[in-house]
Amino acid sequence: MPTLLQHRLDPSCRLVRLMLGEYGVDPKLEDVSHWKRDARLVDIDPAATVPLLLEDGTRAVIGPSAVMHHIEAQHAPSQVAGLIPVDIATRAEMWRMYDWVMLRLNDEVTRYVLEEKIGKRELGQGSPDPSALRAAKANLSEHMQYFAYLLATRRWLAGPDLTLADFALAAHLSALDYLGDVSWDVHEEVKSWFARLKSRPAFRPLLSDRVIHMPPSRTYADLDF
């Protein structure tokens, strides 16, 4: 059983847990703070990167891409049954949307919200900057509109089948949702897509996550949000 050193609200850690859950692997979770550079994490990786996966308790696999590709290669039942599409065109669309989430959405929304609401708090750097949060909120609203546009004509983010891109977006939105930053009722398409993901067994462990002194939003654990 692999051990995952994670931060509960880090979207890449959430993506990795969703992948492992989807493949029926139940990792041992160890909570660490990359913000505070916890000794446990820095001992293995001086750069304090999460997610960090210890396969067989020893060999360290470090960072989002390394862990994601490792899980896909080692734990997917087969390439065809994996989260990376085999068809060339669908795969290209999947990676396009993966980058969209991991680069654009992260740069324009998730990163700011987490730095302001979690990073500052863990480092005792005071309260969030309202103008950064307002900008992130406005950006998220545009992203949601785009996701709704796509999901109006396709069942999943990259096409007819569930892929890694869906889990990537779900990981980001669920972190934002925990903090009460997602307006679910504006875009019905995104809400029903998220409801479908949320009801998968892989999602269940995430829904019971709690961050100390910071209860989740009303919608977070609710399957009928």
Place this chain on the structure above:
Amino acid sequence: MPTLLQHRLDPSCRLVRLMLGEYGVDPKLEDVSHWKRDARLVDIDPAATVPLLLEDGTRAVIGPSAVMHHIEAQHAPSQVAGLIPVDIATRAEMWRMYDWVMLRLNDEVTRYVLEEKIGKRELGQGSPDPSALRAAKANLSEHMQYFAYLLATRRWLAGPDLTLADFALAAHLSALDYLGDVSWDVHEEVKSWFARLKSRPAFRPLLSDRVIHMPPSRTYADLDF
């Protein structure tokens, strides 16, 4: 022959050209500006993403991950002869360094330098902010120290063999080098690693790149820099 819509100094576009060069594919290059949202680019991708590869002149493959994985799957002579290592541990180290370059180095150095020196210029937004450039320079110096530390004990960035991580870092450093932002003489290990890469046939087309009204640094095209 694929067509690549690229910005000459964009590191992900440079990475893609290096991969294609390494695999003996000579793409048709079309210069576009994602900063200015050129019509040619926006017609295909309203989000104006580069790199954008048109395989067979038609099917669009959009964004860094999509194009990179597409090239690796379609143009590598075989999986073993490709740029993504087959060995599990080496592959994990390769992806760790790939993320290091594409996320950390980009966020802390390359992105700022390009935004300040190229983006602002293309958009007519005035001259670069000296404080942003100073911060990027200080950050680059720390990154170079880390790369030198790694390259003191391994021939290539992720181990004994050339991988995608080497081309990713070379793509970023060559863009910065064009703009005169790399101090090559501080870290001998990085300099000799870059000299080895620069002398590969795949690198040659990049060395003759010129950006209008912006000549390259003295070291840029020199193999004995």
